[in-house]
Amino acid sequence: MRTPASTKIVPVTKRLSELRGKWAGWVLITLVIAYVALLIMAPLAALTINAFEKGAGAVFSSLGQPLALQAFWNTIWIALIVVLTHSIFGTIVAWVLVRHRFPGRDLIDGLVDMPFAVSAVVAGYMLLLLFGRNGLLAPLVEATGIRVAFAFPGMILATLFVTLPFMIRELIPVLEAFDIRQEKAAATLGASGWQTFWRVTFPALRWGMIYGVTLTFARALGEFGAVLVIGGAAQGRMMTTTLFIYHALEERQYIGAYSAALALGLLSLILVIGSDWLRRRGHQ
Amino acid sequence: MNTLLAGNPETKTTGTPLPWGRWGLRSVAISYLLVMLVIPLLVILQDGMREGLAELWRQVTLPIAWHALKLTLWTSAVMVVINTIMGTLTAFVLVRYEFPGKTVLNAIIDLPLAIPTLVTGVMLVVLFGPQEAVGAWLKDQFDFSIIFAPSGIIMALLFITFPFVVRSVQPVLLELDRTQENAAATLGAGGWTIFWRIILPPLALPILTGALLSFARAIGEFGSIVIVAGNIPLVSQTAAVYVFGEVESENRLGASAVSIVMVGIAFILMMAANYLRKWSRSGSEKEVE
Numbered sequence: 184m185r186t187p188a189s190t191k192i193v194p195v196t197k198r199l200s201e202l203r204g205k206w207a208g209w210v211l212i213t214l215v216i217a218y219v220a221l222l223i224m225a226p227l228a229a230l231t232i233n234a235f236e237k238g239a240g241a242v243f244s245s246l247g248q249p250l251a252l253q254a255f256w257n258t259i260w261i262a263l264i265v266v267l268t269h270s271i272f273g274t275i276v277a278w279v280l281v282r283h284r285f286p287g288r289d290l291i292d293g294l295v296d297m298p299f300a301v302s303a304v305v306a307g308y309m310l311l312l313l314f315g316r317n318g319l320l321a322p323l324v325e326a327t328g329i330r331v332a333f334a335f336p337g338m339i340l341a342t343l344f345v346t347l348p349f350m351i352r353e354l355i356p357v358l359e360a361f362d363i364r365q366e367k368a369a370a371t372l373g374a375s376g377w378q379t380f381w382r383v384t385f386p387a388l389r390w391g392m393i394y395g396v397t398l399t400f401a402r403a404l405g406e407f408g409a410v411l412v413i414g415g416a417a418q419g420r421m422m423t424t425t426l427f428i429y430h431a432l433e434e435r436q437y438i439g440a441y442s443a444a445l446a447l448g449l450l451s452l453i454l455v456i457g458s459d460w461l462r463r464r465g466h467q
Numbered sequence: 468m469n470t471l472l473a474g475n476p477e478t479k480t481t482g483t484p485l486p487w488g489r490w491g492l493r494s495v496a497i498s499y500l501l502v503m504l505v506i507p508l509l510v511i512l513q514d515g516m517r518e519g520l521a522e523l524w525r526q527v528t529l530p531i532a533w534h535a536l537k538l539t540l541w542t543s544a545v546m547v548v549i550n551t552i553m554g555t556l557t558a559f560v561l562v563r564y565e566f567p568g569k570t571v572l573n574a575i576i577d578l579p580l581a582i583p584t585l586v587t588g589v590m591l592v593v594l595f596g597p598q599e600a601v602g603a604w605l606k607d608q609f610d611f612s613i614i615f616a617p618s619g620i621i622m623a624l625l626f627i628t629f630p631f632v633v634r635s636v637q638p639v640l641l642e643l644d645r646t647q648e649n650a651a652a653t654l655g656a657g658g659w660t661i662f663w664r665i666i667l668p669p670l671a672l673p674i675l676t677g678a679l680l681s682f683a684r685a686i687g688e689f690g691s692i693v694i695v696a697g698n699i700p701l702v703s704q705t706a707a708v709y710v711f712g713e714v715e716s717e718n719r720l721g722a723s724a725v726s727i728v729m730v731g732i733a734f735i736l737m738m739a740a741n742y743l744r745k746w747s748r749s750g751s752e753k754e755v756e
Contacts, residue, residue, distance in 0.1 A: 207658060208563075208564050211556060211559070211560050211564070212560050212564055212566050214556065215553070215556055215557045215560045215572070216568070216572065218553050218557070219557070219572060219575055219576075222622075222625055222626055222629065223575055223578055223579065223626060223629065224575070225594055225601075226587070226590035226591050226593070226594045226626070227578075227590060229590060229593045229594035229599070229601070230586075230589060230590040230593050230594075233593045233599075272495070272496075272499045275492055275495050275496045275499070276496040276499060276500060278492065278496070279492055279493050279496035279497075280496075283489070283492075283493055285493065291497070291500060292741065293737060293738050293741045294500065294504055294505070295500070295504075296737045296740070296741060297504060297508070297733065297734065297737055298504070299680075299683070299684065299737065300683035300684060300686065300687060300733035300734075300736060300737045301508075301687055301729070301730055301733050302686070302687025302688070302689055302706075302707040302710065302726075302729055302733075303687065303689050303690070303707075304687070304689045304707045304708075304710050304711045304714070305511065305687065305707070305710060305726045305729055305730060306507070307714075308511070308710060308714050308722060308723075308726060309507035309508065309510055309511050309726075310507065311714065312507075312510050312511060312514050312719075312723075313506075313507065313510055319510060343503060344503055344504070344507065347503055347504065376488060398580070401580075401581050404583065405582070405583020405584065405585065405586065405690075406583075407583065407584065407585040407689070407690040408689035408690055408693075408707065408711070411711070412711065412714055425583060425585045425690070428585060428586070428589065429585065429694075432589070432694065440589065441589065441593065444585070444586045444589040444590070445586075447583055447586055448581075448582045448583065448586045448590075451581040451582060451583060452578065452581045452582065454581070455577065455580065455581035456574065456581075459574075459577075
């Protein structure tokens with residue numbers, strides 16, 4: 184029931200709406216860029232400027248002091264051990280969650296994400312309840328003589344808890360997308376289960392794994408709350424870089440705190456951007 | 468296709484079955500999760516319940532603890548509202564428009580995932596601290612302080628959770644069929660009508676998932692908040708900071724009680740987010756079939 188008049192109008196209104204669409208587009212783009220600039224870029228810039236307030240020399244000399252270096256190495260070690268552990272056990276968990284069906288699987292699938300939402304402070308506190316002075320496992324700690332709370336093992340356990348989901352969540356979609364027929368073909372050709380895994384499945388998992396490792400590593404580098412609680416807030420305890428930053432702030436050594444914060448942020452950033460770049464290149 | 472095949476692989480695994488290998492893997496996986504996750508979570512439950520439910524409730528409703536919990540919840544809620552709107556908008560702009568610097572913007576979205584939250588806190592203090600240029604100006608001009616105030620908490624939470632809504636909405640928006648929009652436009656629908664009636668409905672689920680994840684992440688946030696908001700009871704002390712203080716002063720009952728509430732909230736939120744994710748995935752698979 185369209186009159187000829189209205190068909191004539193359609194192109195005009197369409198052009199008008201296109202024009203308005205373009206205008207609205209630029210408003211939206213500006214709004215988003217302004218938001219990101221204010222929320223993310225401005226604080227980043229402020230930290231960089233303030234760290235270099237007294238020149239690059241001050242930054243490097245504060246990063247070079249023994250305490251900072253020691254803290255940095257502790258952080259790297261913890262992160263490496265955590266990444267190694269999750270690479271092995273995370274792969275197994277992801278594998279079991281994708282390939283096996285058993286009662287309680289959905290519950291486990293949901294539980295895996297818990298460390299993402301459980302406060303890091305609570306995570307550290309849980310370990311303190313287990314391994315602390317009056318902890319449930321205190322007799323075991325005494326019997327073996329391995330100190331967990333306020334020591335390296337506790338910090339590793341805390342970081343393990345906090346970083347648990349990353350590897351598993353990166354691997355599950357890759358495993359789900361993997362065509363299981365390739366494995367069957369390998370099995371038909373006489374490959375053993377282990378051979379099939381290393382030669383067929385593992386190469387397909389590679390990119391998920393690289394990204395999982397990066398996220399785990401970056402998260403481990405930056406872990407603070409859990410390590411603070413289990414490592415003890417007192418000065419002179421074992422330090423990680425985040426703890427070093429926290430103490431430097433409390434002692435008003437701002438250049439030291441800002442420099443270490445900047446260095447830690449940059450390191451995590453390079454890691455994540457680097458693996459993203461690797462992945463993109465790998466997919467091409 | 469793949470999901471169909473992967474549907475019940477156990478029955479299809481032919482060749483060498485190796486049942487002990489499968490059981491071995493499964494028990495390794497389950498015991499790993501038991502040791503790493505379940506036992507620690509149960510320990511906290513046991514510790515908080517030690518003196519009974521009434522005592523637990525009393526500890527949670529102590530004025531300082533109760534205020535900390537309320538502050539955590541309302542600042543997180545404000546963050547979720549802002550983050551949901553701006554996150555959806557950002558995803559929309561990234562998917563639908565071409566403009567210079569788009570790849571850079573897309574990369575910046577993930578920045579908060581890489582930067583340690585403690586460093587986020589330091590960055591915000593450096594920018595908005597009362598002695599810093601911007602912070603002093605805001606204080607003088609508008610009598611508005613961000614550091615040691617709830618607005619600082621919201622700021623920090625916005626920074627940390629920014630990727631969640633964007634990255635949840637973006638892939639769905641990318642796959643959205645645009646013929647419907649074109650059809651609506653041809654029929655004379657305006658930009659707003661198209662957005663509300665056609666674009667938004669399929670995005671509702673990913674937006675909700677992103678919002679839930681942001682909220683869950685915000686409830687437990689500690690590193691940035693302890694720096695930005697400090698530890699001022701009844702003013703800017705959040706639940707996580709409260710638990711930290713009680714652990715330090717060896718008040719186990721108080722620490723455990725508030726921890727249990729936080730873990731409970733986290734559990735409900737994560738289960739809901741997980742359910743939503745599965746639901747939306749099964750929905751899209753049906754459409755493909």
